[in-house]
Amino acid sequence: MLRIATSRFGALELAAEEIWNFPQGLIGLEGHRAWALLGDAAGEDLAWLQATSHPELALPVVSPRRFVRDFRLRVAPSELVPLRLGRWEDALVLVIVGRTAEGVTLNLKAPVILNPAARLGRQVVAGGDQPLRHGLTHAEPTRRAA
Amino acid sequence: MLVLSRQRDESIMIGDNIVITIVDIRGDKVRLGINAPTEIPVHRQEVYEAIQRENLRSAQLDPKDVQTLGRVRPGGRGRDQDG
Numbered sequence: 331m332l333r334i335a336t337s338r339f340g341a342l343e344l345a346a347e348e349i350w351n352f353p354q355g356l357i358g359l360e361g362h363r364a365w366a367l368l369g370d371a372a373g374e375d376l377a378w379l380q381a382t383s384h385p386e387l388a389l390p391v392v393s394p395r396r397f398v399r400d401f402r403l404r405v406a407p408s409e410l411v412p413l414r415l416g417r418w419e420d421a422l423v424l425v426i427v428g429r430t431a432e433g434v435t436l437n438l439k440a441p442v443i444l445n446p447a448a449r450l451g452r453q454v455v456a457g458g459d460q461p462l463r464h465g466l467t468h469a470e471p472t473r474r475a476a
Numbered sequence: 477m478l479v480l481s482r483q484r485d486e487s488i489m490i491g492d493n494i495v496i497t498i499v500d501i502r503g504d505k506v507r508l509g510i511n512a513p514t515e516i517p518v519h520r521q522e523v524y525e526a527i528q529r530e531n532l533r534s535a536q537l538d539p540k541d542v543q544t545l546g547r548v549r550p551g552g553r554g555r556d557q558d559g
Contacts, residue, residue: 357519359532388535389531408514427542429541439530
């Protein structure tokens with residue numbers, strides 16, 4: 331077991347197989363290679379990427395398909411080679427959550443791709459015109475088209 | 477900064493495993509071909525810096541900042557705020 335300290339969630343004990351190795355870190359955070367994926371107690375949709383060696387370093391993440399109906403990821407195949415994915419279907423895709431004055435946003439430009447079998451992760455840059463801050467519409471009373 | 481002159485189809489090498497080739501020159505636009513090991517990330521600098529800023533902003537968030545996610549309509553079509 332690995333005992334890690336976190337500023338948001340207190341002290342945690344993780345099994346070695348719960349640690350994800352990001353050989354290149356995250357973009358702009360290249361020095362942080364070991365991350366844990368923690369479920370958020372408040373909502374099953376939300377998880378946190380927690381750096382195992384820096385208690386205060388954690389980023390909220392969600393599955394984009396849960397929130398963005400027309401989400402399609404375009405990534406150059408060469409970006410995925412270091413993940414050693416057998417099949418693209420085995421990949422787990424997450425996006426990092428942000429926040430502006432208007433509300434919660436999703437970073438669709440730079441998703442995090444995980445290979446669960448190898449416990450490998452990598453943040454990639456999506457092709458096409460994906461936004462860094464995709465704003466989410468908040469729940470409204472359901473309106474049905476006539 | 478090291479400055480080298482190159483013509484179309486000429487290359488420079490960085491170390492023994494990164495080759496950057498001038499593919500095309502049109503006006504003030506240069507197209508580069510980059511051959512590098514897949515484990516070396518290659519980014520447009522302004523894109524890299526924008527993603528780094530966004531990552532660092534997200535790393536400042538606390539659970540209470542994103543609790544409204546529970547009220548977000550799953551599968552909804554959002555609005556882009558990049559301008």
